[in-house]
Amino acid sequence: MSDADDPVISVRDLDVHFEDSSMLNSVTPSWLSDRLGLEEDPTVHAVDDISLDLGENDVLALVGESGSGKTTLGKTMVGLTRPTSGSVEYRGHDIWDVREGEDDEITFEEIRRSLQIIHQDPGSALNPYRSVLENLEVPLKRWHPELNYAERRGRILKLLERTGISPPEDYAERYVHQLSGGEQQRVALIRALLVEPEVILADEAVSALDVSLRIGVMDLFLEMQEIFDTSFVFISHDLANARYLAGKSGGKIGVMYLGELVELGTAEEIIQNPKHPYTKVLQWATPELDPEQAEQAMRESPPVRKIDIPDATNPPSGCRFHTRCPKAREACREQSPEFYESDSDEPHKTKCFREVDDHEYWESEDLVDEDAFEESSTIDDSSAAD
Numbered sequence: 001m002s003d004a005d006d007p008v009i010s011v012r013d014l015d016v017h018f019e020d021s022s023m024l025n026s027v028t029p030s031w032l033s034d035r036l037g038l039e040e041d042p043t044v045h046a047v048d049d050i051s052l053d054l055g056e057n058d059v060l061a062l063v064g065e066s067g068s069g070k071t072t073l074g075k076t077m078v079g080l081t082r083p084t085s086g087s088v089e090y091r092g093h094d095i096w097d098v099r100e101g102e103d104d105e106i107t108f109e110e111i112r113r114s115l116q117i118i119h120q121d122p123g124s125a126l127n128p129y130r131s132v133l134e135n136l137e138v139p140l141k142r143w144h145p146e147l148n149y150a151e152r153r154g155r156i157l158k159l160l161e162r163t164g165i166s167p168p169e170d171y172a173e174r175y176v177h178q179l180s181g182g183e184q185q186r187v188a189l190i191r192a193l194l195v196e197p198e199v200i201l202a203d204e205a206v207s208a209l210d211v212s213l214r215i216g217v218m219d220l221f222l223e224m225q226e227i228f229d230t231s232f233v234f235i236s237h238d239l240a241n242a243r244y245l246a247g248k249s250g251g252k253i254g255v256m257y258l259g260e261l262v263e264l265g266t267a268e269e270i271i272q273n274p275k276h277p278y279t280k281v282l283q284w285a286t287p288e289l290d291p292e293q294a295e296q297a298m299r300e301s302p303p304v305r306k307i308d309i310p311d312a313t314n315p316p317s318g319c320r321f322h323t324r325c326p327k328a329r330e331a332c333r334e335q336s337p338e339f340y341e342s343d344s345d346e347p348h349k350t351k352c353f354r355e356v357d358d359h360e361y362w363e364s365e366d367l368v369d370e371d372a373f374e375e376s377s378t379i380d381d382s383s384a385a386d
């Protein structure tokens with residue numbers, strides 16, 4: 001973070017829970033739920049007890065498997081999802097107090113403008129029946145009504161050119177469906193940038209792109225971040241993408257597991273010196289991070305126990321990863337670890353008792369037997385890192 005004293009977004013003790021409205025629960029009468037052992041109105045712990053800051057011109061890459069709470073955390077950070085408890089502040093103002101008129105020092109409109117989102121499917125933010133120019137005029141008309149048509153067009157053409165969409169006059173007249181996936185994502189980024197936001201939440205924004213196009217779009221994010229001084233919250237299930245973005249921008253990687261932030265640190269710390277056993281699983285499942293070591297590692301068992309991935313409606317007691325962790329001991333089942341500062345030169349925090357030399361973890365009984373590991377030939381990469 002560029003200025004630790006003045007975060008743009010500040011998250012404190014954040015919980016976001018949902019009532020489970022899955023089909024099975026919503027259509028099952030209560031007498032049958034009882035028989036099937038389904039919990040009535042089970043609560044999904046999408047995000048639990050997370051605190052973090054996002055500074056100016058900062059990059060935070062959130063990684064973790066599907067359902068770990070990345071999107072929920074990101075959307076709550078930009079004011080799209082309401083916290084169940086805890087707070088999310090934009091420049092010292094509780095976003096939901098502002099939204100509900102309890103803080104009128106700034107307007108909610110101002111917050112909405114400052115915190116933008118781009119999605120995995122850029123088409124969802126763009127109207128397919130309008131030209132690129134017409135699509136990009138929408139935010140400018142809303143937020144800069146003082147501009148006339150020629151001024152709007154001038155700004156849009158300049159940004160198209162800057163983001164590598166050339167010739168801009170030609171592309172401005174095209175319809176969205178006439179653009180490639182990479183071009184659509186660039187236009188979605190321009191749409192977000194045109195309102196001069198302070199933070200852009202990019203939710204799996206490169207996942208749908210061909211591998212060859214991903215680097216180009218990530219480079220564009222980095223270039224735009226520098227030019228516009230915009231902070232990025234970048235969500236990805238892929239540790240390699242997270243490393244690329246956070247590493248090149250001097251940002252951080254946050255690793256999530258079952259609704260909790262389990263490790264947070266600079267990209268190099270997370271990649272070169274991972275502390276949490278779950279981060280080591282993600283690293284194992286991302287061989288492109290270090291192809292030389294990966295070849296050896298793939299011959300060994302993955303560092304995770306062979307069990308069904310727990311459910312966010314009923315997270316395990318104590319450390320949530322203890323049911324899969326190869327290092328789990330009795331203390332992990334009984335107590336929840338705090339977010340301990342790791343012993344390294346760069347900022348690095350880990351939610352694991354192994355960071356505390358004199359923790360009773362070290363004296364408690366092992367929970368793991370040798371047969372409990374995945375066969376390396378049968379592990380499903382998508383379950384480890386998807």
Ligand SMILES: Nc1ncnc2c1ncn2[C@@H]1O[C@H](COP(=O)(O)OP(=O)(O)OP(=O)(O)O)[C@@H](O)[C@H]1O
Nearest residue numbers: 018019021044046065066067068069070071072312
């Ligand atoms: N509106 C909602 N109502 C009920 N449950 C929800 C809702 N939104 C998310 N969840 C649940 O919250 C948990 C976290 O979901 P979330 O989408 O934040 O995870 P994620 O890490 O972004 O996953 P993915 O990569 O699959 O999008 C999941 O169990 C999900 O099913």
